[in-house]
Amino acid sequence: MTLPNFLVVGAAKCGTTSLHEYLNQHPEVFIPEKKECRFFSNLSHFNGPGHDQELNATSTRSLAEYQALFAPVREQRAIGDISHDYLYYHDESIRNIKQHLDGDVRIVMVLRDPRERAYSHYMHHVKVGISPDRSFEKALAEEQARIATGWSWNWHYTRAGFYHDQVQAYLGAFDPTRVRIYLYEELVKDTPGLMRDLFEFLEVPADFQVESEVHNQSTNVRSRGLSNFLRQESSVKERLRGMLSTVGLSDATIHNLKQRFLTLNATGKIPMKPETRERLTAFFAEDIQRLEDLIHRDLSRWRR
Numbered sequence: 001m002t003l004p005n006f007l008v009v010g011a012a013k014c015g016t017t018s019l020h021e022y023l024n025q026h027p028e029v030f031i032p033e034k035k036e037c038r039f040f041s042n043l044s045h046f047n048g049p050g051h052d053q054e055l056n057a058t059s060t061r062s063l064a065e066y067q068a069l070f071a072p073v074r075e076q077r078a079i080g081d082i083s084h085d086y087l088y089y090h091d092e093s094i095r096n097i098k099q100h101l102d103g104d105v106r107i108v109m110v111l112r113d114p115r116e117r118a119y120s121h122y123m124h125h126v127k128v129g130i131s132p133d134r135s136f137e138k139a140l141a142e143e144q145a146r147i148a149t150g151w152s153w154n155w156h157y158t159r160a161g162f163y164h165d166q167v168q169a170y171l172g173a174f175d176p177t178r179v180r181i182y183l184y185e186e187l188v189k190d191t192p193g194l195m196r197d198l199f200e201f202l203e204v205p206a207d208f209q210v211e212s213e214v215h216n217q218s219t220n221v222r223s224r225g226l227s228n229f230l231r232q233e234s235s236v237k238e239r240l241r242g243m244l245s246t247v248g249l250s251d252a253t254i255h256n257l258k259q260r261f262l263t264l265n266a267t268g269k270i271p272m273k274p275e276t277r278e279r280l281t282a283f284f285a286e287d288i289q290r291l292e293d294l295i296h297r298d299l300s301r302w303r304r
Helices: 016-025 050-058 063-069 090-100 114-127 136-148 163-173 184-189 191-201 224-231 235-246 251-265 274-295
Strands: 006-010 078-082 106-111 179-183
Touching (some): 016 191, 106 163, 106 184, 106 191, 114 274, 136 274, 163 179, 163 274
Parallel strands (some): 006 106, 106 179
């Protein structure tokens, strides 16, 4: 029975999609094709927009289903699972990790300025056409009510950024020498250096050079209506797809057209409002200081 010997536990919108791509390039690393297995967090069913129904439908819930994800493993030495909800839902995740995996499992996490993390998550929801909010400020105002009514952690924009207790839980549950903590800024600024260190941590050849680029960037859109239409299934889209097929367009061509329209509809990222940044700076300040003391890293840029 093959199961992971390392986990990338989070956090969301901190470069884990890029990390998934980079790790998969290494011949001695195996990552399942299914990113975000969400097995150890044992997520419940959530309310909220369509994103949550997709989450409910795709979470890996049985051990047999989880084991099947690693059936293709051959000679790879480092076998991993990247699921960024494991950090936020740390209590449940740690309990299940200890139940199913060897105690020597390695833990990797990437942390990001919680202000930027929250805003990036909001912009991602705008990009994929599921945000009901016309502004980041409205999304923040609705957060507590949505948590209370069972919306998934994807909508916990600020709460997910209180890292201290999340990180402390893992450092307390596992040998700290087998927990590696990176900062998102390091991943962006020096991808080769970070990956070299990570490969060393995973005990695979560290001189392997990854082809690096940023994946899953959050951008704004010119038209939310067009974004929603292109990304969500509907009877109108089914009829249009059928019409395009009858005139000779292949599925690949139709997909390329969709991607072209999505690209044309995308715009640059709109900066966060200064007054919102100032409010969030004060909101996160105490937790950032506690995290800084815990992991002995300079996080002063997160308070500026």
